Amino acid sequence: MKRLPVILFFSALMLLSSCKKDFSKITASDWNPNVVAPFIQTELTLRNLMGVDSSLQIGDDSLMVFYYQRDSILNITADNLVEIPDTVTSYYEFSLGDLTIGDIMQAASVTLNDLLPYVDPAVADTLSANDGNTTIFPPFQLQSPVTVDLSPYEQYETLTFSAGYFDIQITNQLPVTLTNIRFDIMDVVNNSVVQSVVLEQLFAGEVAHDTVFLKGKTLSNTFSYVIHSVESEGSYPDSVLIDLSKGLSLQMNARDMYVVSGVAKIENQIIYSTHEWVNLDFGDARLWEILFAGGELQYQMQSYLNLTLNILLQLSSASVDGVVPENNFDLPANSFYESSWGLANMDIDLTRDTNQPFNRMPIYLELVVQPTVNMVAFDSSDKVKATFVAKEMTAESVNGNLGKHLYLIDEDTLQLDLSFFDNITGQIIFDNPVLTFSYQNGFGVPIVAHTNLYGVNPITGDYLDFGIDSIVFNYPSTEGEVISDSLIFDKNNSNIVDFLAERPDKLIFSGDYQTNWNNDTVNFITRTSLLKANTEIRVPLVFSTTSLVFTDTVDFLNGQADIPVGSGALHLNVDNGLPFDLEISLLVPDSVTGEIIDHVDFDMIKSAVVDAGGNVLSPTQSDVTAVFNQSFIQNMSRANTLQLRAKTVTAEGGSIPVGLYSDYKLSVAISFEAKLQP
Missing domain, CATH: 2.60.120 (Jelly Rolls)
Structure with a gap:
């Protein structure tokens, strides 16, 4: 039924296209503008419409039933009672x-007097001659590197760091700007460069900072500064105080140190x-x-x-x-x-x-x-x-009581096969679904299960509680006896109706169960005792709905653009033996964007006559029409699929639950009428 109008529609088009007539050669005087395709008749049962689905069963009365069964949803085997181990x-x-090492600090200064041997002799003489005087500071630059040795740290000999920092502070104590400052911090013992520092310029009195990240480094306790370059353009034309005891101040502070190995005082x-x-x-x-x-x-x-x-x-x-x-x-x-x-x-x-x-x-x-x-x-x-x-x-x-134990139920997921709903949207309210929890219990112990049983809607991700708070198991009164029993959950003692209305694709089961929950009875348990529980869900397809939409997509060959159809209609004569009112539309989606660009709508198809129980008494005959125009045919040339949408309402506006029986039938006769243009 879901594919029928589309198939018949294109059957009619194929009839037109197979005539092989050259419409351009027909004169206006012999033009017959109306063409009617032959009637086509078919009959479909509800079983055909629902398709093949392993979870659907047919009852003796032909009622269709969704059935799901799962063995061993709960399986408790016997263990020994409490044993105090030897x-x-x-x-x-x-x-x-990692160990911590306390913060440490070292300071050093490189004075003008220290730099004199490493600058131009004439500049050195000028500076020496004017020590303590206010005069023009001459330009200078280092001609060879200067090494400043630091005293070894006394807290350690060698360390491998997992974290920590050396903070370097460089202060210009001279009255002139220094430029092109380059120096290395050297690990003397390992003869390695710890950090290279480059400063483009440092104004008089300015302080600069740099940081050495210690993570992953292995260092000795002895360091030096190797100054490769220091320059100054002097103070001209300004006179400044020349003091040979001033220069560069270099200070190194170690902090936040964590170490993984080494030799140190801890x-x-x-x-x-x-x-x-x-x-x-x-x-x-x-x-x-x-x-x-x-x-x-x-x-x-x-x-x-x-x-x-x-x-x-x-x-x-x-x-x-x-x-x-x-x-x-x-x-x-x-x-x-x-x-x-x-x-x-x-x-x-x-x-x-x-x-x-x-x-x-x-x-x-x-x-x-x-x-x-x-x-x-x-x-x-x-x-x-x-x-x-x-x-x-x-x-x-x-x-804790030897017989009172709280067992956690590991979360288990039961996959429900509701694939027959895949092409259906809208709310369905089932009338009498049932979950049966059957079990065999060989434990002479009162057991109650506190369950978390909920489903997940695969579209929205919403969770719905099944509404079963606890399950009390009957138990044998004599050793060797096995109790077989079952618990039934329906619309009167659970949320199963609302639960299924969410169309869950899986059932998630978890919780806990407790022994001796209501008394301190004497228990008996044999090594072969067990409690095994199975579950089954049985949903007779008896339901009510006010807005149920079936949607199907049909491929077709797009080759009818040369047929000179101006407008037309599909005429359906329907004997509806289904307990639904039907509103059918044919949608045309753009093959590139998927956007619906056109549609035709059939008139309402009335449901079969049903009794108060929703059972079909007799089919209802309807004559319905879907009208289309030339633009609909043109729009179809932009599509490679059609969508058939059928909106259903159960009898009496959705107020009466109806059953789906496999022998319910829909009989349809369809004709195609079109006005042709020369």
Whole structure:
């Protein structure tokens, strides 16, 4: 039905084009302006119109039904009850990481007196002769490089930096402008250039700055400035004070330094401060608190550092008689330490880990590097290794109840195949969709599931909650018994109608389930026990709608531009056995832009006569017409496809839900009438 008017329309055009008549040779006297193509009849069932779709089924009464089924949406197998393990061993490694080095500063000056041996002798004599006098400062320039050595830094010998800066400050103390200033900061030990500095000019009294980025550099503690060029045009015609003790002031400040290796004096600093977690495996039980009757927690620390550490260990969520167990001790360079806590009467909160709030015992560790008097070698990869061994554990009591466990349901996505909706827009309100949740339960344990069940609209991305808050499973009363049951969710106890109106392409399922949720009953679980749940969605295609639009695109051969059609019409005689009113339009899209450039509209096709239940009683006959003019034919020459749009409304203006039965029929007879032009 969706393709029929287009196919018939072009069948009529082909009839005209196949006549092979030369219309230009017909005289006005024998011209017959009206041509009527033969009637064509066809009959389509609703099954033909909906197409082939594996998710569509036909019931015994011919009602079409959407059906989806998924096995094992929930599958819980048996595990042992809580078992206190005999031994739990945990290993940890702590790297030294980046260390900080305190800020340091060095200053140097290059005076006029220092520069005299490196300038023209006549200029040097003039400057020397006028030291302390106010006169014209002569022009000068360096004739060879000047080296200024800095004292070695005392805090280190060599360092490899992960961050930090050398801030360079250059001050012109002379009464004249200096130009073409070029110097290198040299690492003397490594004989390498740390930074080259170039200043085009520096006015009298002016201060300039530069920065050395230390990240990734390995440097010694000894530097020098190698000044390659300094020039001045002098002060002419002005007289200025010549003072040989003045010159260039060079100051280097080191700041924000972090280092990964080297030889240095190390300051006091925290290198590690956090919680580590000992995972106490209690099998299937999830415990929040445990009071031990006995056992021991041993710990060992092995240092591979050339540094002394002060270490604080604390069982931060535990207490013995109201006191938190802790130990503070020094771990000398490259040494070993071991000790233990008795677990008897120790009460431990196992919920502190927000990522897993059960069965996790926190141990707080703080590692502090002690300051060194002498230089020591270090590397950020140097390690401290720790071992914690909990052994011979026995429990006095637990909090969490052996049978009360909260299990998270991993998010699962169920892909729904609603492809028969692909060419349909508008809202559909299904009358009686049903989701069935069937299960088999061999656990002698009360279980409730708190579900998050929602769908996603593939077009808008909107989420819609299915509206199922909880599912309570029946459970067997004797060992070996298996309960088989099902839960049904429909429009009376869920949001399934609104849910399907959003046309989700997938169903997302998550949440949690809890055992012994309503009492402390005695449970029984065998190793072969399981709870397995399946789901199915059954949607009889019984619905109401006030605005449902089918759209289809049809290719056609564009070769009818030479037919002298002036105007015409498509006449449809329809026996509508479908429970819809139909408004059909034929749209012409531009083949380049896709813009709709023309259309023809058929008159309303009335729906079949239906009863109060939306069932078709008898077909309704309609004679409808779609009129077109010559410009419509011309516009078709700009298209290579046509779009057929059918807007439907269920009977009585959309107020009556109607069912789609596979044997509903639409019978159509169509003729094509056109006025030809000479």
